[in-house]
Amino acid sequence: MNKVIIVTGVPGVGKSTVIEGALKQLKTKGVEYELIIYGDVMLELLKREGITHRDEMRKFPVGPYREVQREAGKQIARVAKRKPVLVDTHCLVKKPEGYYPGLPRWVLEELKPESIVIIEASPEEVAGRRTKDTARKRDKEILNEVVEHQQLNRATATAYAALTGATVRIINNKDRKLSETIKEMVEALR
DSSP states (O other), X not given: OOOEEEEEXXXXXXXXXXXXXXXXXXXXXXXXXXXXXXXXXXXXXXXXXXXXXXXXXXXXXXHHHHHHHHHHHHHHHHHHTXXXXXXXXXXXXXXXXXXXXSSOHHHHHHHOOSEEEEEEOOHHHHHHHHHHOTTSOOOOOOHHXXXXXXXXXXXXXXXXXXXXXXXXXXXXXXXXXXXXHHHHHHHHHO
């Protein structure tokens, strides 16, 4: 089977909301994906290192972090052998050392994605959504940093596509246009 679609976007872009809506619509049409949140797989692996919250992972040392990424990729690839998988993740992780690839080459080699979908929104919309999300302990970024992160995501997704042969699609998640965004996501997942 091995159908893997990667969906990415900066924190606060509304990626999870778009994914949930699209998967619900697809299910009514008989199309089902296994949704795997890459960060949740990594968190389960990092619990043995004392990490208890996803937002703490960014501060974990890069060397051991790489090994956890590799193992998470292997676990997801095993699921993809049985059913189509949609991976909710980040192109880049902002760590104290700088931006780190969320899907390094060795993870991409395991996953072999068919497509990479980037969810974007205006920096103002992203900042507003982050402010409303009290469940997460997100770093506060100024608008210019959101712009930078989204630009780097595009470049990184393109590099991932060059390594794997995957397509890249950008979907804008504008405020008060969620149904349109979900419709476009459904089209991307067919």
